[in-house]
Amino acid sequence: MNQMNNFPSQKLHEECGVFGVYQQPDASFLTFFGLHALQHRGQEAAGIACGDGTQILCVKGKGLVTDVFEKDALSQLTGANSIGHVRYSTEGGDEIENVQPILAKAHMGSLAVAHNGQIINAQDLRCSLEEKGSIFRGSSDSEIILHLIQRGKGSLLEKIQQACNLLDGAFAFLILTEKNLYAIRDKNGLRPLSIARKGNGFAVSSETCAFDLIGADYIRDVQPGEIVKFSSKGMQSFSYTSCVQERICAMEYIYFARPDSNICGRNVHTMRRSTGRILAKKDRLQGLQADIVIGVPDSSLSAAMGYSEESGLPYEMGLVKNRYVGRTFIEPTQAQRDMGVKMKLSANASVIQNKRIVLLDDSLVRGTTSKRIVLLLKEAGAKEVHVRIASPAILYPCFYGVDISSRKELISTQMSRDDLCAYLHADSLSFLSIQEMEEAYGGSSFCFSCFSGKYPTPLYQNILE
Ligand code: SF4
Structure with a gap:
């Protein structure tokens, strides 16, 4: 690129x-x-x-x-x-x-x-x-x-x-x-x-x-x-x-794979839904008050469904994806970048106005898109936006074919949780822990290296450099 x-x-x-x-x-x-x-x-x-x-x-x-x-x-x-x-x-x-x-x-x-x-x-x-x-x-x-x-x-x-x-x-x-x-x-x-x-x-x-x-x-x-x-x-x-x-890549289930695929015998949609359930259980214990649950299309919809099932809050289509955006859209200025998000996603204002929203996103990498989505929802009239990430904070690079090459580009390494919440303009923010992820996935036969920094293979000096 x-x-x-x-x-x-x-x-x-x-x-x-x-x-x-x-x-x-x-x-x-x-x-x-x-x-x-x-x-x-x-x-x-x-x-x-x-x-x-x-x-x-x-x-x-x-x-x-x-x-x-x-x-x-x-x-x-x-x-x-x-x-x-x-x-x-x-x-x-x-x-x-x-x-x-x-x-x-x-x-x-x-x-x-x-x-x-x-x-x-x-x-x-x-x-x-x-x-x-x-x-x-x-x-x-x-x-x-x-x-x-x-x-x-x-x-x-x-x-x-x-x-x-x-x-x-x-x-x-x-x-x-x-x-x-x-x-x-x-x-x-x-x-x-x-x-x-x-x-x-x-x-x-x-x-x-x-x-x-x-x-x-x-x-x-x-x-x-x-x-x-x-x-x-x-x-x-x-x-x-x-x-x-x-040690199958956890990110296959979190984000990459299609929800109708079964990877290593586990259905991707079902795995995502169980992460949403765990986030909802946590919020119930902490007494979070909200009106509706929405997911960032498409990869976060399954987690949003799971959250809704567990919490009893209605699952709503608060964000709508425009499927006809060219992937080579050039965005040289801030105004055009903001337009870029609006071209890809629209807030469904009549659904979200005056609502306290739980917003499910699959992962947080650089944070800029999530921030724009929160602002999009607030501009459309959302009263509160509580961001829930259906995976742990990404803190380490991936050496196995996914484009996270340095820690600097990962927003969770650059800010405290409170600062990150403020940066996103969110009313609250929480992630899954690695233990909760294992609980949702029913085992530990996964690569969680970009969350834990523990890699299943030897590392080579030239990569670290
Ligand atoms: S480190 Fe790479 S292979 Fe491992 S879970 Fe993260 S993205 Fe997947």
């Missing part, structure tokens, strides 16, 4: 989404639909690679899935096996070489790779590979796996196992050969990846919402540290390490 002209993004961004099918007559078309269902995970670029048994063809470009793939582009992609990718770049630039899938033609055959996540030892691995003669086409961390595989020993599966063992960080990979498809998750399972059956073949996706669209039936998730191979022998499971634990 051009920071000179565009106001920096106020929400977090997921790095990307991956989707693939094995043994499907219309593989490229199904992958197009799958990527379309995952479009919320990345809007900068999209690509599809198809294997027809003898070769891999790849089409990719910048823009939304529907911009990159017109009918002619999909018709070129023949073959029954396919992988696709939607991208939001955090690591590597936005040049076309970094758009995925990345295709490599080697003596052992062709390989295409699509990756969601971030390899945190990418810089060290890249330097070492370059010293050994590897030449990289782009600057993305995802290309590293292709070079590591090429340098491995034994069968392709063994080479993939060796490569995965060298990677630290977050990865959900799809690897396509001329004949087979591999689906892999990192040993902490930080990024989601699910498997479904469709007819005599299979589908793999970052989120299960894509299965519903193509009529595939969910089977299970790829496990942390697992390599699932789809071949003429069907679906086979292999591991590349015994050192595994489940």
Whole structure:
């Protein structure tokens, strides 16, 4: 993003989404639909690679899935096996070489790779590979796996196992050969990846919402540290390490994923609703008096429903989202930035006038959008606005593919809770604690690192710097 002209993004961004099918007559078309269902995970670029048994063809470009793939582009992609990718770049630039899938033609055959996540030892691995003669086409961390595989020993599966063992960080990979498809998750399972059956073949996706669209039936998730191979022998499971634990990114449930997706067997809407319930219980104990509950569309609506159910306060549509705002709106002045929020969200004045409102938001990153929303509600006649954040305060960077790169950009590190409440023009402010989050989610098999500062993988000096 051009920071000179565009106001920096106020929400977090997921790095990307991956989707693939094995043994499907219309593989490229199904992958197009799958990527379309995952479009919320990345809007900068999209690509599809198809294997027809003898070769891999790849089409990719910048823009939304529907911009990159017109009918002619999909018709070129023949073959029954396919992988696709939607991208939001955090690591590597936005040049076309970094758009995925990345295709490599080697003596052992062709390989295409699509990756969601971030390899945190990418810089060290890249330097070492370059010293050994590897030449990289782009600057993305995802290309590293292709070079590591090429340098491995034994069968392709063994080479993939060796490569995965060298990677630290977050990865959900799809690897396509001329004949087979591999689906892999990192040993902490930080990024989601699910498997479904469709007819005599299979589908793999970052989120299960894509299965519903193509009529595939969910089977299970790829496990942390697992390599699932789809071949003429069907679906086979292999591991590349015994050192595994489940630490799925909590932000998938809080904000990234679609509410109709199930991640690691848990429905995203249901998880969000339970966070709203816990916030309501807390407020009841503290005697908060309010008239209505509203959520910031779309990702906070489920938490607002949960709050309403638990508190007995009516759930109202106090904010309405305009769905036709271009994502490249340029906002160089303060007045235009304020207009930018108003273009995206409108306050429903007849619902909120003279009301004491509980406003549910999924998370608080830089705080500017939340502040504008509170002001929008007050300008429209709200008597009080009590901001409730359905996650803990974000205090630390993410090294696993989400664009929180420094503590300075996080408003919760810069102000006390009271100052933050005043900054937002809110009448009160509260977050979930990490313990309450665990209670809402029913366990601790999640990554909460951006809240706790406790990371499930080793950190590297170059990242910290
Ligand atoms: S640090 Fe936060 S955003 Fe990053 S993977 Fe962990 S929970 Fe997700």
